[in-house]
Amino acid sequence: MLEVHELSKSFGGLKAVDRASLDVRRGEIVGLIGPNGAGKTTLFAAIAGFHAPDTGRVVFEGRDITGLAPHKICAAGMVRTFQITQPFARISVRQNIMVGAYLHTADRRLAAREAEAVAQTVGMTDQLDQLGADLTVAGRKRLELARALATGPRLLLLDEVMAGLNPTEIVEIVGVIKGIRDAGITILLIEHVMQAVTSLAERVYVLNQGCMIAEGTPAAIADDPQVIEAYLGHGAAKVLRA
Secondary structure: OEEEEEEEEEEOOEEEEEEEEEEEOOOOEEEEEOOOOOOHHHHHHHHOOOOOOOEEEEEEOOEEOOOOOHHHHHHHOEEEOOOOOOOOOOOEHHHHHHHHHOOOOOOHHHHHHHHHHHHHHHOOHHHOOOEHHHOOHHHHHHHHHHHHHOOOOOEEEEEOOOOOOOHHHHHHHHHHHHHHHHOOOEEEEEOOOHHHHHHHOOEEEEEEOOEEEEEEOHHHHHOOHHHHHHHHOOOHHHHHHO
């Protein structure tokens, strides 16, 4: 469904992503992990059109979308969320979600109905009339997810949707994400909450210093010496195996 081939992106003298490749098959939940500063969000941004890659290709459902504008990629069926949530503060949750729905309809009533359906999916039905400014961190995360869903994606890119949540909220969001996949939406997610990654992802990619260093099941990744050293430092794998 999604194929990323040898993608690179630099900012001045800093190579944030260096020939990274990955693929996501229809119906999967795939994780993208790595230490802070590894280049994960830059890779997401390049896939979704927010950064033009220096080299490499992004292919979505057989179509080369490399360098397309974000709104065109969104209209094609792939949309991303953002790690730092920015709801429209002075309008309601319903109206915030309707912004996403307007991608496919100009009818206000249809957009409102879509917003209510999406709110039910993410567990925000009781907050539809609440202002964006009044939401908690967990509420803002759900709203970010809801606005993306309202665009009608077939592939959803989630950027640390669980960051800042407490353990109970994480369990709830994991359930929401599983429900979204069960409804037919494929998911690629960046996540630091490893418990969530292992319970959600069939496959995991690991990025370190801009390079893809490993790919496999969550269990295989957790036992990979390169991954252990990327997170814990040089020599850590040898120490842990001693």
